[in-house]
Amino acid sequence: MVYELHYWPTIQGRGEFVRLALEEAGIRYIDVARTDDGEDVMLTYLDDAHVTRPPFAPPFLKAGKLIIAQTANILLFLGERHGLAPATTSGRLWTHQLQLTIADLVGEVHDTHHPIASSLYYEDQKREAKRRAHYLIKERLPKYLGYFERVLERNPRGSNFLVGATLTYADLSAYQLIAGLAYAFPKAMARLGKRHPNLMRLHAGVAVRPRIAAYVASERRIAHNEDDIFRLYPELDE
Numbered sequence: 355m356v357y358e359l360h361y362w363p364t365i366q367g368r369g370e371f372v373r374l375a376l377e378e379a380g381i382r383y384i385d386v387a388r389t390d391d392g393e394d395v396m397l398t399y400l401d402d403a404h405v406t407r408p409p410f411a412p413p414f415l416k417a418g419k420l421i422i423a424q425t426a427n428i429l430l431f432l433g434e435r436h437g438l439a440p441a442t443t444s445g446r447l448w449t450h451q452l453q454l455t456i457a458d459l460v461g462e463v464h465d466t467h468h469p470i471a472s473s474l475y476y477e478d479q480k481r482e483a484k485r486r487a488h489y490l491i492k493e494r495l496p497k498y499l500g501y502f503e504r505v506l507e508r509n510p511r512g513s514n515f516l517v518g519a520t521l522t523y524a525d526l527s528a529y530q531l532i533a534g535l536a537y538a539f540p541k542a543m544a545r546l547g548k549r550h551p552n553l554m555r556l557h558a559g560v561a562v563r564p565r566i567a568a569y570v571a572s573e574r575r576i577a578h579n580e581d582d583i584f585r586l587y588p589e590l591d592e
């Protein structure tokens with residue numbers, strides 16, 4: 355059985371959190387929407403009456419007959435199966451909790467460029483975007499990054515991982531979060547990075563993992579772009 359990842363073909367987006375886990379675990383997968391007619395296949399699962407448990411939105415993972423949606427849910431599944439999560443229930447729930455918190459921040463980042471409606475162009479909500487980004491940078495990023503920094507400091511295993519002494523999918527997602535934030539808000543992150551050294555060390559440590567480094571250098575890694583969640587709009591950075 356080969357996993358099928360279904361996600362928008364031209365952005366990293368939320369699918370990237372799943373791609374990183376698949377790549378780090380060395381799992382074979384098909385990035386369906388990036389194959390010929392694959393995007394139509396993906397949309398079929400959302401709309402067709404024969405799908406009894408339809409996903410609301412991509413990303414979703416097809417594992418045999420299972421169709422699993424919601425990024426954190428997919429990672430919960432993959433983490434347990436492929437050694438990217440702790441063995442204990444408490445450890446798994448803690449890792450899942452961290453992932454859900456990352457997902458919350460990802461949603462807030464998305465809302466900086468689309469504070470009014472996803473269906474409107476950025477150009478039609480620029481004023482609101484500017485106000486929203488200001489508060490993200492001044493209040494929300496310090497709160498979220500400070501939280502993850504504390505989690506790293508308090509990890510009793512004293513490692514550069516969020517949970518225990520080995521890598522979990524939450525670390526891969528924290529890496530992606532920092533990479534995305536550094537792309538979208540270079541000025542803010544130059545400042546904030548200095549205040550969150552453990553988080554920056556985590557990012558650097560994941561970046562040099564052989565499978566992640568090979569993946570990021572490959573054509574499988576879609577470049578950051580301005581259709582994505584993390585967008586570089588210099589006017590929103592401060």
Ligand SMILES: N[C@@H](CCC(=O)N[C@@H](CS)C(=O)NCC(=O)O)C(=O)O
Pocket residue numbers: 367368369411412413423424425426457
């Ligand atoms: N909570 C979901 C959010 C999924 C989501 O918002 N997917 C986006 C792409 S990143 C989408 O295609 N949304 C369509 C919509 O919300 O109508 C997750 O974490 O996977």
